[in-house]
Amino acid sequence: MSKKSFRQAINEALAQEMRRDHRVIVMGEDVAGGLGTPGDQDAWGGPMGVTKGLVGEFGRERVLDTPITESGFIGAAVGAAATGLRPVADLMFVDFMGVCFDQIFNQAAKFRYMFGGKAVTPVVIRTMFGAGFRAASQHSQCLYPIFTHIPGLKVAIPSNAYEAKGLLIQAIRDDDPVIFFEHKMLYDDIDEVPDEPYTIPFGEANVTREGTDLTIVAFGRMVKFANEAADLLAKQKISVTVIDPRTTSPMDYDTILESVEETGRLVVVDEAHPRCSMATDVAAFVVQDAFKHLKAPIKMVTPPHVPVPFSPALEDEYIPNTARIMAAARSVLA
Amino acid sequence: MSKKSFRQAINEALAQEMRRDHRVIVMGEDVAGGLGTPGDQDAWGGPMGVTKGLVGEFGRERVLDTPITESGFIGAAVGAAATGLRPVADLMFVDFMGVCFDQIFNQAAKFRYMFGGKAVTPVVIRTMFGAGFRAASQHSQCLYPIFTHIPGLKVAIPSNAYEAKGLLIQAIRDDDPVIFFEHKMLYDDIDEVPDEPYTIPFGEANVTREGTDLTIVAFGRMVKFANEAADLLAKQKISVTVIDPRTTSPMDYDTILESVEETGRLVVVDEAHPRCSMATDVAAFVVQDAFKHLKAPIKMVTPPHVPVPFSPALEDEYIPNTARIMAAARSVLA
């Protein structure tokens, strides 16, 4: 057990799984870096340095740089998974899904069903998401609701370094296609992370705070803010349960429903665009399945229905924050 | 006024708008058909014959066949829209979005915002969707929740021939990017459709049945089934309001909220996959904004979280139908 950053946790998970299983390979643009250049052969490790060092241990046969060709290499990862490898492909920013989504949602997600159960496609697609980096409209989206919408995909969204390592190892060992969402504002966050490999099962929510007055469900970086809000509310004698579903597909509604049965009140915090989102997803299943326990409207804390702006002044206004979560909490408690 | 099929209504809308405005052009794979072949120069009009005849009147300069190159020509439509044309591009099946989504959600949808309000992108993307054609997993999806999720896009889903003509003309005259969803099982449905051009405003729901016991919200082909269910329930003295939102972005929540204030009960019928869907969207905004009027759980009638199967036996089981809507209605009335 030691202190590790979210970035280190992911790097360690990759290294440990590559050691454990020779079929695990990593591919993507500049995941090693420096191919065909005069310089350093471990030049990049991706733009955030997450895969740095892997090529040194595992070589270029298992850490494959690619041309800028997302359809090509994400498709290749899918095809490789269907034929015996366990690739971890790096879709640098989830915003780039638009040039390769077919290989994800029409190929990887549907093979098993279309082929009558005869295909197994253990591919992991790691991808960066989220606002806060001043990266503007095309490098700041969440988009996990789109992947969650698609049957056949699994979707994991770690909320801290500990979760990141355990969920990524689970993703790599999982036999279904997994889209693994890494929030770019969490990479430097540090947590206690065991040195040995461990898995966190999919579809089991994590209750990060236990309380009786209100349930807050939050995803990814928003879990951090929800925890902060819960701690502040606790000082005001308001007792809050915070639930981090960890994966949105499969989705652990049971933990949420049980909590709402007790609290009768729900706030959902989702950094994604507000329409057809995880916020609506959770609210809808709760009103369908736990209506009789609800004592107040369900409030959704999300950004407005606008693209992510560049200017820090606007972006800070865009992102859901602790204050807004507290305001929503107070409104359902009123 | 005369009887016209959904297909004819769309064809007529295109022809009338092309006559009215020389900047309106149509493009897509085989929208005319026959380019570079020995045969007929009005060979296809798309696989369902929807654009048949247009090339005869408007010529190949305004009805453009394309290679199979969705990123290329959808992107070209977007670029043409931003520079002075009003293109109607044909994305044959919405299932093909995966090879060209970037041009839709990162370019067309975001230009105006990213460029500080200085861009106008009046592009329409017509696309076929929905199950029932025995067309299997890659040609039967709905996917409108994905487009609804994206700020900057408008999404129209006509439920019959009359709606199709009025909404398409509005889409073509609209200055924002519009994704126009045509359910492939509606093309042969016939309705009264005025001969002259008319528009149906976006963001104004159509109340197709008025009742006091229950509100049903349905989209596209599901409106037909919801109406059937309402008529059958009427015979059992259950009075139902059916709401067809017509567009999911903008979305007319007001009409729904007003109705729920009266009925206190809501069923949402959505043919899309169940997670992060329009069903969850409507349910969530209603429980957020009209909780105190709700007398029962909100029920969502959707397919299960699986790809669309090929076999008629399975596909018929997959698609929401009138019986299932009635069962949901009864359960919230119980």
Place this chain on the structure above:
Amino acid sequence: MQLNREQLLAAYRMMRTIRDFEDRVHTEFSAGGIPGFVHLYAGEEASAVGICMNLDERDKIASTHRGHGHCIAKGCDVDGMMGEIFGKSNGLCGGKGGSMHIADLSKGMMGANGIVGGGPPLICGAALTAKTLKTGGVAVAFMGDGASNQGTTMESFNLAKAWNLPVIFVVEDNGYAESTGSNWSVSGTQLGRAAGFGIPAVQVDGLDFFAIYDAAHEAVERARNGGGPSLIHGKLNRYYGHFEGDAMTYRGEGEVEMLRRDHDPLNFFRKRVTEAGLLEAAQLDEIDATVQAEIDASVVKAKGAAMPVASKLLTDVYVSY
């Protein structure tokens, strides 16, 4: 490459099986027994068979919406295929896939594909598996002339070359993508494009099984020996419409009749092998009869098979969920 008698008989049997299968699906579709979109491969048989006769169990293929011929040539079970096309429980995919999604991974057949250009990236992956696990396998992406214009395809050309993958790209150019002529839609040439990526390429007459076989032999050897990707551009003809129901108004007058008469790969094969004294006409006639009986039987089985039970709707989505 000189093939032996068994190989020649096998090649003919496979081509005949494809032809009879497609002719029969055409009839059954017209009779209303087959649902959905069906794209027939009749007329293009020499390509699937000429290529796949060079492959073995280690090798993978990715197919297209027009996939029946590739399936048969790669060894998929004909009864299972027919059942699948009818949407029955005895189908290769239990009725969940249909004509556009027949697959049998155990045979190295990675699926027909409803997405034009869907296969080439996948096949780069299959080739990467072969290369990484050193199986000695190669991977073949079949595609139409229309598919050659899709960005996914062209990305795969570049990727296969950059990664030096054991891939063979087979452009089955039947002159049309739906109703659009490839002489319009394909700017430049297939060979020129391949050359632009540094990929060796050759054009062959799709009438001629032997020409295709030889081209494939060379490309497969190159791939197996670490020489990287190749492209084969076959000029073929399709006898039926784009899909069943297509009136083919875009085709020249008498075009299809002429093709069936003068450009039939089965007739061509028969003439070549009998004139060369390699096989007897009677042997081929016998194959014709046997195959017809097999196809008849497969239709009977398909019609007799049960529809999938409703509970199957929910299975096979995930390995675990």
Place this chain on the structure above:
Amino acid sequence: MQLNREQLLAAYRMMRTIRDFEDRVHTEFSAGGIPGFVHLYAGEEASAVGICMNLDERDKIASTHRGHGHCIAKGCDVDGMMGEIFGKSNGLCGGKGGSMHIADLSKGMMGANGIVGGGPPLICGAALTAKTLKTGGVAVAFMGDGASNQGTTMESFNLAKAWNLPVIFVVEDNGYAESTGSNWSVSGTQLGRAAGFGIPAVQVDGLDFFAIYDAAHEAVERARNGGGPSLIHGKLNRYYGHFEGDAMTYRGEGEVEMLRRDHDPLNFFRKRVTEAGLLEAAQLDEIDATVQAEIDASVVKAKGAAMPVASKLLTDVYVSY
């Protein structure tokens, strides 16, 4: 093509403006005043300027993540650009876009683009508008060597040729896509690829403004006269990292110093025009001084400008909603 004195002065002024702009953004970024991802164009100036000097108000360009040079060369307001990069309300996009999304459609500048390969399809559309409305305009897609591997780009090559569009594709090959070398990632050659699509193409030394200008002149003429698309492959060099913050460990020892010393397009231009007696060194020095003052002023304005007000978060999403 022989340019007159005013044109030569304008070309130099534009290149100098780009260089000073980028050098200054580099400094301000290091000082912490500029947020987000910033990709600098220093070293590549002759390309943007050599191409855009052939364009007029009818013409459109699509740019890339490395877009400042293209913006300046197409006439975007420098103060507005600087303000935008600082995220201020005086920015060309009101601070909503930032470095990666600067655009000014009124100037025919259709936007930098955060998506590699995003521009080429859009520019086909701009060219289609020109062709359909008979404006006489042409459209230019700038892209990097990395972008040349994106399927969207290659689809655009085919589409532009099939539709015979007035497009010029400009591959700005600076040898790297992030840290990856183009001699690895680009299989084959740019000229060979273009030839594969039947598109006339030429390679030019990106050091040499005059070579680029001439190549563009020919391509623009061809496009305006209905001759369809062309491709220009410029071999360029970038002086800074892929983005600001990149340590450039992948570059050769002394590579950048050598480039700055021996392969500077501004030095090259200065030497050429003064040695040929076309311009005096003093004239160029004067431009240097004026430009520096302008850039200084733009930074002062950007720093002094207000942040956008919060209510702007919700505007400009739709024309009507």
